[in-house]
Amino acid sequence: MTIQEKQPSGLHLESHLESRIDRLDRHGFLFGKKLTASMSPLLHDVVYQGLGLNWEQIRLDSTDMDRFLRLIRHPKFYGASITMPHKVAILPHLDELTEECRDVGACNTLFLRQLPDGRRLFCGANTDVIGIRDSFVQNVPDPSVYEHRPAMVIGGGGAARSAIYALHKWLKATRIYVVSRDSSEIAAVVAECNERSYGDRIVHVETAEQAERLEGPGAIVSCIPDFPPVTDAEKELRRITEVVLRKERKGAMLEMCYNPSPFTSLGALAESEGWQVILGTEALIWQGIEQDKYWTGRDTSELPVAQVKETIAKRLAEISKK
Structure with a gap:
């Protein structure tokens, strides 16, 4: 069953998410488990700051697929990074898959496609x-x-x-x-x-x-x-x-x-x-840049790749000292 078929008449957010999303123009999620040390939100934050966007990727440390499918129907939602253990489990819930996503049989990127009648399709890509x-x-x-x-x-x-x-x-x-x-x-x-x-x-x-x-x-x-x-x-x-x-x-x-x-x-x-x-972290950088191409509609040459690499290098230096 696809997300379009599951769509309810209304959407109710948890209060802590609602207050966070209210201050943003758009929001996405990092959906998976054991996300505390993930650099994905940091990477995308550098991109959004570089583009002057009031966007944020929010960690959603959860195995609750129904909750995730409910949350992504919010009108401000732009897309999500999908990590373990959901890369395969998310597939039946998507409306469309890119060639790579279909051939690999795993999805790490959820993005939206707008139809002429205003409906949104929830699409899966594999930028890994x-x-x-x-x-x-x-x-x-x-x-x-x-x-x-x-x-x-x-x-x-x-x-x-x-x-x-x-x-x-x-x-x-x-x-x-x-x-x-x-x-x-x-x-x-x-x-x-x-x-x-x-x-x-x-x-x-x-x-x-x-x-x-x-x-x-x-x-x-x-x-x-x-x-x-x-x-x-x-x-x-x-x-x-x-x-x-x-x-x-x-x-x-x-x-x-x-x-x-x-x-x-x-x-x-x-x-x-x-x-x-x-x-x-090299794979993280290049797959993350590819994700932001889906989410922002910008080309690689328009994204702040050098700043992303510099920020991740600084974080690596901090980790190596621990």
């Missing part, structure tokens, strides 16, 4: 794919480091789906190794990629012994939280990763985890083994 692509393109001067070589994705959720799509469509990966603590996640990803005609590029790596026999990747995208491995499956995933990182030919690794800190144990391990490590 742009963030992942541009993290490599903007930070690795020599594309032969990753092009025409295998790649690896660690994890099996929405971000992993985006990574597989970006590696396949733009970064010219010959094969894509996927590893996860949950085999059912990988099975679902492979099935979806088969439906979209590039499942034959996916190789499910299940053991460290299997990893030993594989050609080393040029690009790795890690899409898992920064927690020490505890279960047997998590420990095997770490062993597989260690085997790959120690292969003779190195490459670049994008560590998508930046919350609460982008300086992760896996990133440190990769760096110690001679890999170029790209912080997850």
Whole structure:
């Protein structure tokens, strides 16, 4: 059932949200869990200040999808960043999906499209794919480091789906190794990629012994939280990763985890083994700029990209001192 079909006759906001929204011209949400350390609202605040807009992205730390679907019908709502655990769950509730969103099977961006009769359509996009692509393109001067070589994705959720799509469509990966603590996640990803005609590029790596026999990747995208491995499956995933990182030919690794800190144990391990490590805040910047193109209607050249990068760099410096 789409949002249009669910629309009620009236909208009642919680009082604390109502008072906050009243002072804004437009508002959006960051919808997900464990959002306290997210830099997304900071990034978008820099953009809106740079454009002279009285807009704000409000954190909505919640698993209540019905509440979210009610809140976004407010007339001042401009769009939302969708994060875990909602990137896949939001899809059935949207009126339209972009090509990338549909092909990845995950949404990180909700934007609006106005119809001639005044109705608003709630549309889903996936800018994570742009963030992942541009993290490599903007930070690795020599594309032969990753092009025409295998790649690896660690994890099996929405971000992993985006990574597989970006590696396949733009970064010219010959094969894509996927590893996860949950085999059912990988099975679902492979099935979806088969439906979209590039499942034959996916190789499910299940053991460290299997990893030993594989050609080393040029690009790795890690899409898992920064927690020490505890279960047997998590420990095997770490062993597989260690085997790959120690292969003779190195490459670049994008560590998508930046919350609460982008300086992760896996990133440190990769760096110690001679890999170029790209912080997850790079993906945050480029996917966030792409989001604001949807929300503001401006082109990248019209957005304050330099100020965004400077602000995120300052926040990273503060984090590194803690």
